[in-house]
Amino acid sequence: MRKKYQIQKSPFVVPTTDGKLIEEHFGKATDGNSEISIAHMIAPPGWSEPFQTPEFDEYTYIIKGKKQFIIEGEKVILESGQSIKIEKNTRIQYSNPFESACEYLAICLPAFSIESVHREES
Template sequence: MPELISAPTRIPVPGGKLIDEYAGRVTTGTGAVSVAHMVAPAGWEEPAQTPEFDEYTVVLRGTLLVEHDGGVTEVSARQGVVTRAGERVRYRTGPDGAEYVAVCLPAFAPDLAHRED
């Protein structure tokens, strides 16, 4: 039987970014996959990470910049990007911020992100 997710769970994070998890460890108790809607303000950035999960991201509005060992990939509205487990990446936004959906396989967990200090 289908399971209705009537509302996401807001995940508190510093720096002005909003994360609403629709499926994952917090909302549905699954470690297989997480689906989250993110809104990050202009100039937002997070530490580099080398996660143990693949991340599939679709940008809905604005620009997401993905730093990696080969440079920086600019992902604009109506574009997507895939980062693979074991790749060192760092996410930040362009001058207009970004709104995007991220799907992580397996589900996101802070201890699986391996963020740098």
């Protein structure tokens, strides 16, 4: 009989060049799931990404630290214990301009893919 659950003991560590840790627990890179991706991330102090306009809804839950979002021109700062949902096709920039690392969970519906994030040239 097939198990009706899956425990993730070895998430896919996404290679990065900006010091950010990305561990995908479920999603395209780990189990081929294109419906949802769930990742644990740690953004170092001073980290930022280019603006992007993803084709997926993204939910972020802050575990530790603070994270800055620029959402269609509006600056939003979340702290530990807070969460946000950002609707697909919204222009956004993620960053951590603060002095300590930010640890958070990100959930994308449908799953994150580099083809569907639409990052702008920096």
